[in-house]
Amino acid sequence: MRAYRLESRETPPVLRDLPVPSPARGEALVRIAACGLNFADLLMIEGKYQDIPPLPFTLGLELAGTIEALGPQTEARGLMPGTRVAVYAGQGGLAEWGTFPVDRCVPIPAAMTFAEAAAFQIAYGTSHVALDHRARLQPGERLLVLGAAGGVGLTAVEIGHRMGATVIAVARGPEKLAVARAAGADHLIDSDSLAPGGLRDAVKALGGADVVYDPVGGEQFTEALRATNPDGRILAMGFASGTVPPIPANHLLVKNISVIGVYWGGYLKFRPEVLTRSMATLFDWYADGGLKPHVSAILPLDRVAEGLELLRTRKATGKVVISPAE
Ligand SMILES: NC(=O)c1ccc[n+]([C@@H]2O[C@H](COP(=O)([O-])OP(=O)(O)OC[C@H]3O[C@@H](n4cnc5c(N)ncnc54)[C@H](OP(=O)(O)O)[C@@H]3O)[C@@H](O)[C@H]2O)c1
Known part of the structure; x- marks a missing residue:
């Protein structure tokens, strides 16, 4: 073979x-x-x-x-x-x-x-564990998804929409944004068209983010942090940009913000039941036509x-x- x-x-x-x-x-x-x-x-x-x-x-x-x-x-x-x-x-x-x-x-x-x-499994499992188990995303909250047309990002858009959040999708170029729109994004931001600081301003203009889903890291993390609302949660999912961002703890303190690490595969080792439960929910959502x-x-x-x-x-x-x- x-x-x-x-x-x-x-x-x-x-x-x-x-x-x-x-x-x-x-x-x-x-x-x-x-x-x-x-x-x-x-x-x-x-x-x-x-x-x-x-x-x-x-x-x-x-x-x-x-x-x-x-x-x-x-x-x-x-x-x-x-x-x-x-x-x-x-x-x-x-x-x-x-x-x-x-x-x-x-x-x-x-x-x-x-x-x-x-x-x-990885794409939906990661986003569901992150949004539900880790961030406790609530209906009506504003969810900012970076890398929103990528493997995990797109499922975060779809699951966030399904959980009743208002989803702000960030991706590069109109074709990727159209894919995010079809998955349920309410607002679209083209990262290609932004000047430095533009991501922060664009998210703030939409009311800021209560939860940030970040598989990209680097500058996008830093700008997203600045657009996060008080009591917000930032999910550190990965660093596709190649840069692990520094986290200013003083900003977290002043705005009551939490940065939450997520490693889906890690649960296999220490709490596999979290993944089993999550996958059962996701297969149900698939079976009722809610996930594509x-x-x-x-x-x-x-x-x-x-x-x-x-x-x-x-x-x-x-x-x-x-x-x-x-
Ligand atoms: N924590 C976990 O359990 C977990 C699970 C799965 C994946 N991840 C992590 O999540 C990240 C995305 O994984 P994936 O499988 O979804 O990858 P993917 O399909 O390649 O998506 C990555 C997205 O990141 C954006 N991006 C920004 N800068 C980039 C760069 N310099 N190079 C490549 N992409 C860049 C791209 O969107 P634009 O072009 O629109 O900017 C792309 O759509 C990775 O860091 C991965 O390790 C973490």
């Missing part, structure tokens, strides 16, 4: 031929139909991610496919050959087959395509580098998915 492997820090990942693995006890063999790409893949390749498996390993954090076999004496928990599942594995998704712990295999709703399922995963490109396994380049050059909207079966 083919697998997209990171073998050393000095060389780019390569597509290798490997034997199809056999599931050990507690594992399922999954025929992979789709794998969602994430900004974290870029960070892993650059050696900058917080959770990098030992080299060499197969890239691909999240995937969807069909269970083909279970390991010996494996407690099946309702899973069987033929079950369609989504898997957050942290590695191994960019391949034709993979073996994964059964407790990471989540059956997917019947109406969900494999591409949607592979695009679902936005996949802007589906590419075959031999074009992963092209998919990653779409993320690196900020050309993707929503998610980019690799389909190893093609």
